[in-house]
Amino acid sequence: MSFNVQQIRKDFPILDREVHPGVKVIYLDSTATSQKPESVIEAMNTFYRRSNANIHRGVHVLAEESTAMYEQARVKIAKFINAPSAHQIIYTRNTTESINLVAYTWARANLKSGDLIILTEMEHHSNLVPWHMLAAERGVRLEFIPVMDDGLLDLDVYRSLLFQGPKLVSFTHMSNVLGTINPAAEMIQMAHEAGALTVLDAAQSVPHLKVDVQKLDVDFMAFSAHKMCGPTGIGALYGKTTLLEAMPPFLGGGDMIKEVKLRSFKPTTIPSKFEAGTPAIAESVGFGAAVDYLSSIGMEEVSAHEHEMIEYALERLEEIPGLKIFGPTADKKGGVASFTFDGIHPHDVAQILDRHGIAVRAGHHCAQPLHEKFGITATTRASFYLYSTKDEVDKLVEGIYKVKKVFG
Numbered sequence: 001m002s003f004n005v006q007q008i009r010k011d012f013p014i015l016d017r018e019v020h021p022g023v024k025v026i027y028l029d030s031t032a033t034s035q036k037p038e039s040v041i042e043a044m045n046t047f048y049r050r051s052n053a054n055i056h057r058g059v060h061v062l063a064e065e066s067t068a069m070y071e072q073a074r075v076k077i078a079k080f081i082n083a084p085s086a087h088q089i090i091y092t093r094n095t096t097e098s099i100n101l102v103a104y105t106w107a108r109a110n111l112k113s114g115d116l117i118i119l120t121e122m123e124h125h126s127n128l129v130p131w132h133m134l135a136a137e138r139g140v141r142l143e144f145i146p147v148m149d150d151g152l153l154d155l156d157v158y159r160s161l162l163f164q165g166p167k168l169v170s171f172t173h174m175s176n177v178l179g180t181i182n183p184a185a186e187m188i189q190m191a192h193e194a195g196a197l198t199v200l201d202a203a204q205s206v207p208h209l210k211v212d213v214q215k216l217d218v219d220f221m222a223f224s225a226h227k228m229c230g231p232t233g234i235g236a237l238y239g240k241t242t243l244l245e246a247m248p249p250f251l252g253g254g255d256m257i258k259e260v261k262l263r264s265f266k267p268t269t270i271p272s273k274f275e276a277g278t279p280a281i282a283e284s285v286g287f288g289a290a291v292d293y294l295s296s297i298g299m300e301e302v303s304a305h306e307h308e309m310i311e312y313a314l315e316r317l318e319e320i321p322g323l324k325i326f327g328p329t330a331d332k333k334g335g336v337a338s339f340t341f342d343g344i345h346p347h348d349v350a351q352i353l354d355r356h357g358i359a360v361r362a363g364h365h366c367a368q369p370l371h372e373k374f375g376i377t378a379t380t381r382a383s384f385y386l387y388s389t390k391d392e393v394d395k396l397v398e399g400i401y402k403v404k405k406v407f408g
């Protein structure tokens with residue numbers, strides 16, 4: 001079936017919402033969180049109506065059913081990113097928690113003072129602060145691959161940093177501000193040749209691109225369900241089996257143990273070893289339904305549509321005098337357009353757009369160092385997903401001209 005955006009829009013009930021009398025929402029904030037299709041909402045509703053029970057704990061019908069649903073979703077997620085096995089998918093709360101899990105377990109077990117971690121200047125705070133905290137505690141060193149004016153990483157500097165023998169390279173697959181899609185496979189291979197492990201922040205790539213962990217050969221990968229048509233409150237960490245097995249647990253409590261004595265415990269096997277306490281069960285079902293939904297459309301189709309959207313958006317936005325877009329050309333980026341406009345504060349731009357039903361985000365988008373690099377404190381960001389249309393881009397452009405009118 002060919003990609004039909006109008007048909008797809010019908011799957012998302014919220015897109016019919018009037019946010020002001022007679023004004024339907026134009027949702028251009030999917031990079032913050034995506035909207036949810038009916039099938040995901042319904043899967044979670046049905047779970048609560050029919051199958052709700054705690055997992056791994058009961059022998060009754062409902063407990064067995066909910067446990068099976070929780071584990072089936074894990075199998076779907078594994079398949080979606082081509083993980084060799086479902087036990088390599090650890091459920092977490094989100095990308096942030098997934099990265100913290102690696103920082104608190106693998107890194108604290110394996111890194112010592114003076115060891116080098118390479119990051120990039122375009123990282124989201126969730127791939128910076130956990131490493132800052134580790135640096136303060138352990139004295140590990142952090143170095144950063146620079147972002148060039150065109151929004152691409154300077155791979156020559158990366159190559160030279162690799163000569164310093166890093167232990168870990170952790171970077172974003174796709175920037176949530178610039179939209180830059182980094183050459184992950186090449187960067188991971190370079191890291192491995194230098195003897196380093198890799199963490200990929202895939203919060204913005206798994207929802208928008210076909211991502212194959214085996215092709216990438218990545219060691220750890222973090223992503224969130226809420227950015228890929230799924231619910232909030234659940235995400236995943238993918239890891240290579242040998243690494244996950246060797247890592248100490250993260251949080252302690254129920255479900256992550258094999259045996260507990262008054263003065264000791266033995267952790268259980270992966271993935272449960274990292275899933276202490278009652279997890280987000282209904283959300284796992286929603287996560288599985290989101291993966292089913294995206295798979296039924298096809299990730300190649302999703303990214304092709306977004307590519308068409310960003311090409312059109314850049315073309316239209318570039319016509320506007322005084323508007324400056326950050327990031328690379330459309331061929332090197334996903335569906336994200338961050339911009340400044342004519343000295344008007346990005347929050348004011350976003351607020352006036354909101355009056356016309358256009359939802360965009362303004363601020364530093366949790367990437368303060370990146371904004372600082374470009375000598376600014378904030379941008380207005382429009383972002384696109386599989387349900388976005390060219391008509392919405394046209395409305396955005398009209399809205400920006402209205403902003404100009406308000407500010408004279």
Ligand code: C6P
Pocket residue numbers: 031032033094095096097124126127172174175176201203204224361365366
């Ligand atoms: N970016 C944005 O509006 P969480 O919040 O844990 O689900 O995802 C964190 C995260 C990590 N890496 C990247 C590249 C991201 O874009 C995000 C989330 C949102 O840009 C919320 S700040």
